[in-house]
Amino acid sequence: MKASDLFVHQLLEEGVEYIFGLPGEENLDFLDSIRKAKIKLFITRHEQAAAFMAATYGRLTGKAGVCFSTLGPGATNMVTGVAHAQLIGAPLIAITGQKALVNNWQAKFQAVDIVSLMKPITKQSVSIIDPNNIPTIVRESFKIAEDERPGAVHVELPEDVASSKANAPTQKRGFIRRPSPDHRAIGAAAELINKATHPLIILSSGANRKRITKHLQDFINKTQIYVVHTQMGKGVIGDDCPYSLFATGIHKRDYVNCGIDLADLIITIGYNPLSGKISTKSLF
Incomplete structure (x- = not known):
């Protein structure tokens, strides 16, 4: 299975119905996998709008809203909406593309350390290096985003990781009750x-x-x-x-x-x- 397909299958396990974002070269495999899944894709004119829409969905439903962007300037455009979700306690998953980890022929063109950029404004910011870790990372990201106090989680999916092969199974979403007061x-x-x-x-x-x-x-x-x-x-x-x-x-x-x-x-x-x-x- 292609890694981007595994990523989207795990999103389906999490109950994701809608994704908001803007396509780019580095997330084309991810977009193609969404096209084949039963997830409704909303293309926005700006990445900030995608993050605000996902944050609003998360605040109103209690389920993590999902937004995505390409690398570099596309990812930095999402920062304001991601910070908004973190500030208001809205569960949100922000997915960004990145250049290939190996054989990056464009060198530093539009290369920004988005993982470090997102860390101060999220509950967790992580990059996927091993495609077989996709189910674990996505499952953990949703759990962290929706746990008290809810907030934003950033997941980076590099271009060559998304297009690689993976053989890991998806993880089932657990049922967690709210804690009882003393x-x-x-x-x-x-x-x-x-x-x-x-x-x-x-x-x-x-x-x-x-x-x-x-x-x-x-x-x-x-x-x-x-x-x-x-x-x-x-x-x-x-x-x-x-x-x-x-x-x-x-x-x-x-x-x-x-x-x-x-x-x-x-x-x-x-x-x-x-x-x-x-x-x-x-x-x-």
């Missing part, structure tokens, strides 16, 4: 909430998960606790919610901070006060 921790949290006079919820990007909105809306309606969104937490609860105080964080001391100042308990959902350069002092 019951004693839930009890302690409930005690704090019941004792609070002016509790307040802060929602951030980590709350953008499947099934959270419905359960959270029920919790808010029952407790009548007001909600503040960070900029990255928009969309978890709609602005038409009667207990929404909208977003904070654009200005250091906006009106929402009045509610934060009065709160005697802050319930953070999907919010990390230590992320980036934002301190709790600048937010509160």
Whole structure:
């Protein structure tokens, strides 16, 4: 079996239905393998759009969205969309082409170390050197992308690896349940909430998960606790919610901070006060 066919067969094992991207010389074998598979291909005008589309698919479904590009400038064009997926916690697999590992007749033409470039903005960035490792690498990539906290994974498929022969079997996708919360921790949290006079919820990007909105809306309606969104937490609860105080964080001391100042308990959902350069002092 051709290695690119094995790659696409493993994508099918992962349940991939759609792929977004832009063709190039270095991913023609991959494109030909997709053509023969039951995967719908969306050709975009720019690689950045492909990454944004895959990130949106991942955020809305919880399944990793898949995008692809050729090497060099095609791969660098995807960087913004890949970083977006990583920032919002959207599972995404970015596949890029690369020059041949052996007998590269074009030397350094458009050769960029995309694996190193992607490492700071992904959960993992890896290049496939042995075609028989394709099932293992692809299976691991989807697992990492979809595990908490979801994010982006980059896989590089060099041109000569894609066109080579492989004899490895595909790997079955396992069934993994979400971890159960600690019951004693839930009890302690409930005690704090019941004792609070002016509790307040802060929602951030980590709350953008499947099934959270419905359960959270029920919790808010029952407790009548007001909600503040960070900029990255928009969309978890709609602005038409009667207990929404909208977003904070654009200005250091906006009106929402009045509610934060009065709160005697802050319930953070999907919010990390230590992320980036934002301190709790600048937010509160």
